[in-house]
Amino acid sequence: MALEAGAFRPDIPNVARMYDYMLGGKDNYPSDREAAQETFAVLGEDVVRGSVLQNREFLARAVRYLAAERGIRQFLDIGTGLPTMNSVHEVAQSVAPGSRIAYVDNDPVVLAHARDMLNCLPGTMIAGHDLRDPAAITADAGIRALLDFDQPVAVLLIAILHFIADRDDPAGIVSALMAAVPPGSCLVISHLTADHYTHADKVADVYQETAPGLHLRSRAAVEALFDGLPLLPPGELAYTGDWQPDADTPPASSPGGSAIWCGIARKA
Ligand SMILES: C[S@@+](CC[C@H](N)C(=O)[O-])C[C@H]1O[C@@H](n2cnc3c(N)ncnc32)[C@H](O)[C@@H]1O
Numbered sequence: 001m002a003l004e005a006g007a008f009r010p011d012i013p014n015v016a017r018m019y020d021y022m023l024g025g026k027d028n029y030p031s032d033r034e035a036a037q038e039t040f041a042v043l044g045e046d047v048v049r050g051s052v053l054q055n056r057e058f059l060a061r062a063v064r065y066l067a068a069e070r071g072i073r074q075f076l077d078i079g080t081g082l083p084t085m086n087s088v089h090e091v092a093q094s095v096a097p098g099s100r101i102a103y104v105d106n107d108p109v110v111l112a113h114a115r116d117m118l119n120c121l122p123g124t125m126i127a128g129h130d131l132r133d134p135a136a137i138t139a140d141a142g143i144r145a146l147l148d149f150d151q152p153v154a155v156l157l158i159a160i161l162h163f164i165a166d167r168d169d170p171a172g173i174v175s176a177l178m179a180a181v182p183p184g185s186c187l188v189i190s191h192l193t194a195d196h197y198t199h200a201d202k203v204a205d206v207y208q209e210t211a212p213g214l215h216l217r218s219r220a221a222v223e224a225l226f227d228g229l230p231l232l233p234p235g236e237l238a239y240t241g242d243w244q245p246d247a248d249t250p251p252a253s254s255p256g257g258s259a260i261w262c263g264i265a266r267k268a
Helices: 015-022 030-043 045-069 088-095 108-118 134-139 141-146 170-179 198-207 219-224
Strands: 074-078 100-105 124-128 154-158 186-192 260-266
Touching: 015 030, 015 045, 015 108, 030 045, 030 198, 045 088, 045 154, 045 186, 045 260, 074 088, 088 100, 100 108, 100 141, 108 124, 124 141, 134 141, 134 170, 154 170, 170 186, 219 260
Parallel strands: 074 100, 074 154, 100 124, 154 186
Antiparallel strands: 186 260
């Protein structure tokens, strides 16, 4: 049965709403804004806002690349976030109108906004699940009614795995998801790190107030999350602003931010 996430608590900082504020959105509360501003005090507002914007731009470039260059027509986007620019269905369906997108999140506010936004939009749906229960996601009847698990699926884990603690086995979660999709499927990951901005680990202190906390990982640890799958061009992890599979892919337009590793792998 789908999990409808935890209680709505505007008084406690929330990772989806903090991210919304960092992106310049309006779906946030004083507790979220105060916590986000604490992250600005640690890293600099330009670095934080630049990082989240570059992450969002990476999401759009990655989906466009998968749809246009890799023929992917099905997307499973886990950790959807609040509505903002470049939704996966907008980008994918602008390339291939028949693309189907299943969104998953565990946040009640995200679920409410997404249901409102996606209502009646062809080829889309959202289900409430926790990433820590991948079997529930891949068994969800609604997701399976939309996505054909015998055809390639792009599994998007964009800016979510750093909300999964080591004790919850993020590598095992990724492995379970990729075991459920056929060869030709792709895995997209972006993940916060303190490799470049070494004091980013202090940001984790700010996130201690949030339900999942923040779990920064090194380049090697992020690479290890790819389940042994080979990375597509450029063939190695890149910072989100630098990720370009080829010379025709435009680089990110936003300034600042080398705090998020990203990559795409393909299941052979
Ligand atoms: C930082 S936002 C990223 C949104 C979008 N993927 C992007 O990169 O722009 C993280 C999202 O993951 C969701 N999330 C965090 N932990 C989760 C979990 N264990 N299960 C499902 N969703 C989770 C949050 O509710 C939030 O919407």
